[in-house]
Amino acid sequence: GESVGLHLPTLSVQEGDNSIINCAYSNSASDYFIWYKQESGKGPQFIIDIRSNMDKRQGQRVTVLLNKTVKHLSLQIAATQPGDSAVYFCAENMYGQNFVFGPGTRLSVLP
Amino acid sequence: EAGVAQSPRYKIIEKRQSVAFWCNPISGHATLYWYQQILGQGPKLLIQFQNNGVVDDSQLPKDRFSAERLKGVDSTLKIQPAKLEDSAVYLCASMGPLNTEAFFGQGTRLTVV
Numbered sequence: 049g050e051s052v053g054l055h056l057p058t059l060s061v062q063e064g065d066n067s068i069i070n071c072a073y074s075n076s077a078s079d080y081f082i083w084y085k086q087e088s089g090k091g092p093q094f095i096i097d098i099r100s101n102m103d104k105r106q107g108q109r110v111t112v113l114l115n116k117t118v119k120h121l122s123l124q125i126a127a128t129q130p131g132d133s134a135v136y137f138c139a140e141n142m143y144g145q146n147f148v149f150g151p152g153t154r155l156s157v158l159p
Numbered sequence: 160e161a162g163v164a165q166s167p168r169y170k171i172i173e174k175r176q177s178v179a180f181w182c183n184p185i186s187g188h189a190t191l192y193w194y195q196q197i198l199g200q201g202p203k204l205l206i207q208f209q210n211n212g213v214v215d216d217s218q219l220p221k222d223r224f225s226a227e228r229l230k231g232v233d234s235t236l237k238i239q240p241a242k243l244e245d246s247a248v249y250l251c252a253s254m255g256p257l258n259t260e261a262f263f264g265q266g267t268r269l270t271v272v
Contacts, residue, residue: 149201
């Protein structure tokens with residue numbers, strides 16, 4: 049079936065640097081995307097979303113970029129902090145359907 | 160706003176036993192999902208409800224898994240009989256009428272021994 053994948057399974061960044069987490073999706077009909085953060089022992093936490101009629105959306109310290117031409121999604125985290133250490137998932141959705149998740153990228157923030 | 164509530168948080172059972180998980184979604188959220196998350200993997204959909212109707216249960220192992228949402232609010236997921244490979248975190252999520260921002264509960268960690 050359709051699936052969402054990630055380019056990098058792990059990412060280590062220095063505290064204060066910017067992080068970029070990438071995601072490739074396969075269903076060109078998907079029209080809604082969410083980035084989730086999951087800390088150990090917790091459920092996925094909503095970070096930011098974007099609809100397919102947009103190519104960029106900014107939140108607090110986070111930016112999501114969507115490139116529909118190559119079916120690519122990225123999450124940028126500015127000034128990465130130790131509390132950002134977690135596994136990050138992108139998820140794709142078609143209206144009324146379920147969310148399809150990728151395997152996740154583990155972000156490790158180095159002191 | 161209260162979040163998605165799940166119980167229990169942890170459960171350990173022997174194989175071939177049965178187990179049930181409970182989920183109370185965010186008030187007013189018509190869409191409810193159950194996902195299975197095996198360690199080191201992303202969540203995978205088991206079943207999706209819209210109010211009390213099933214939208215998608217194509218990935219639910221129906222020989223052993225069942226789920227219901229009788230009144231269109233809270234939901235239960237049951238496994239009978241459990242297998243070792245059912246060890247995972249079972250996540251419940253709900254989404255509101257604008258079809259945005261699906262929120263997840265903390266999950267139930269099931270260990271089958």
